[in-house]
Amino acid sequence: MEFKKNTVVTLDITDMGQNGEGIGKVEGYTLFVKDAVIGDRVQVKVMKAKKSYGYARLLEILSPSPDRVEPRCACARQCGGCQIQALSYESQLKFKEEKVRGCLERIGGFTRIPLQPIIGMESPYRYRNKAQFPIGTGKDGRPVAGFYAGRTHSIIPQEDCVLGVRENQAILEVILGFMEEYGIPAYREEEGSGLVRHVLIRSGFATRELMVCLVINGETLPKAQVLVDRLKDIAGMASISLNINTARTNVILGDRVEVLWGKPYIEDVLDGVRYQISPLSFYQVNPIQTRELYRKALQYAGLHGTETVWDLYCGIGTISLFLAGQAGKVYGVEIVPPAIEDARKNARLNGIENAEFFVGRAEEVLPRKYREEQISADVIVVDPPRKGCDSAVLETMLQMRPKRIVYISCDPATLARDLKILCQGRYKLQKVQPVDMFPHTVHCETICKLVRK
Numbered sequence: 001m002e003f004k005k006n007t008v009v010t011l012d013i014t015d016m017g018q019n020g021e022g023i024g025k026v027e028g029y030t031l032f033v034k035d036a037v038i039g040d041r042v043q044v045k046v047m048k049a050k051k052s053y054g055y056a057r058l059l060e061i062l063s064p065s066p067d068r069v070e071p072r073c074a075c076a077r078q079c080g081g082c083q084i085q086a087l088s089y090e091s092q093l094k095f096k097e098e099k100v101r102g103c104l105e106r107i108g109g110f111t112r113i114p115l116q117p118i119i120g121m122e123s124p125y126r127y128r129n130k131a132q133f134p135i136g137t138g139k140d141g142r143p144v145a146g147f148y149a150g151r152t153h154s155i156i157p158q159e160d161c162v163l164g165v166r167e168n169q170a171i172l173e174v175i176l177g178f179m180e181e182y183g184i185p186a187y188r189e190e191e192g193s194g195l196v197r198h199v200l201i202r203s204g205f206a207t208r209e210l211m212v213c214l215v216i217n218g219e220t221l222p223k224a225q226v227l228v229d230r231l232k233d234i235a236g237m238a239s240i241s242l243n244i245n246t247a248r249t250n251v252i253l254g255d256r257v258e259v260l261w262g263k264p265y266i267e268d269v270l271d272g273v274r275y276q277i278s279p280l281s282f283y284q285v286n287p288i289q290t291r292e293l294y295r296k297a298l299q300y301a302g303l304h305g306t307e308t309v310w311d312l313y314c315g316i317g318t319i320s321l322f323l324a325g326q327a328g329k330v331y332g333v334e335i336v337p338p339a340i341e342d343a344r345k346n347a348r349l350n351g352i353e354n355a356e357f358f359v360g361r362a363e364e365v366l367p368r369k370y371r372e373e374q375i376s377a378d379v380i381v382v383d384p385p386r387k388g389c390d391s392a393v394l395e396t397m398l399q400m401r402p403k404r405i406v407y408i409s410c411d412p413a414t415l416a417r418d419l420k421i422l423c424q425g426r427y428k429l430q431k432v433q434p435v436d437m438f439p440h441t442v443h444c445e446t447i448c449k450l451v452r453k
């Protein structure tokens, strides 16, 4: 059976897709329904119809799923930042576990999977240490902060995202009040005019330090001192800066930062390792779960103080430094040069002398170091972006024959693809541990331990 656009149908949602959308079937025809969750009986309107599947809009929930909950955030449906807030946290965790299992079975060809129960959060809200609010002008002409509505670039006001820290709201109120009082215009994307584009806020969970960075479409902020005087009264404020971005792009940050007050960075601490984080550095957004993840990495690495460890895709060296205390030597490899500068700085800050960092592509640096300098590895940790490891990285790892490989992944599909290659080599998959780094979203982090046979 084929459906026409605008047909209204009733169906049961029986599955959930990669992006958290509900999936149901009507007479063999598959419909994807955003905002519906497994177990819902819904009435929908077909918006786009293909031969064997289509996309439909949720009209009414006829009978709600037992796993459905009232989202804590009033804007959850419009915002899209959280795709599955309407699903109970317990079901979210189950969904992610099954997603990992499904990928390993289908893509990886694994049958007996050593899947550990996912590590969820005790309180899955207010976990983000970083927020980037777009600034715009409301219907009444006053400046607003919030999120982009759907795929558009109009801003829906929302100063208190439930995933972010409570301080976000107070900071935004100061900034918006200041802009209104001094007539400082928000950026207008269509024309490339106006000044304030985004507000970036970061918080060090362990240190309670706060950073505010205003992204502006210009060189200076009028009356900046007034804003500084108001912001620095907020408890924990440690760094106030401007980021200059005059490019007509939807990339949020430009590459120049000017400090207005305080330090050019804030600090955070994870299990005794101290990290300096500047506005432009990458840092994991959920520090509570990052600590769980890094502890697993340490456990899976099984270090005794003498090992040579490689940390590929190391970012600012967070994992390298976390492992350095229990290793003989750690080498980190990362493609972004400023991240490596941060890594070296953070090593010095912690008095760590056995970590060395290389800038470059993992797929070039690792084979080169192995062939030309015959460097070895007892343990290799990889934490690649979503596309996974390049085949040259996997091949070199197999040639280097480390005792253990720790694979950290933010995409179960590419993880499964890469594990298949490693396990067709000489490795055995010993542990698969999902960690919920991003509650209420469909994203799923997994850490795996492989041992040499």
Ligand code: SAH
Binding pocket: 282, 283, 284, 312, 313, 314, 315, 316, 317, 318, 319, 333, 334, 335, 336, 339, 360, 361, 362, 363, 383, 384, 385
């Ligand atoms: N392990 C770090 C960061 C992981 S994010 C942490 O836990 O904080 C993945 C990192 O891989 C990013 O910093 C990205 O810049 C880097 N990267 C992407 N492609 C790369 C490549 N081909 N070679 C080396 N690093 C790469």
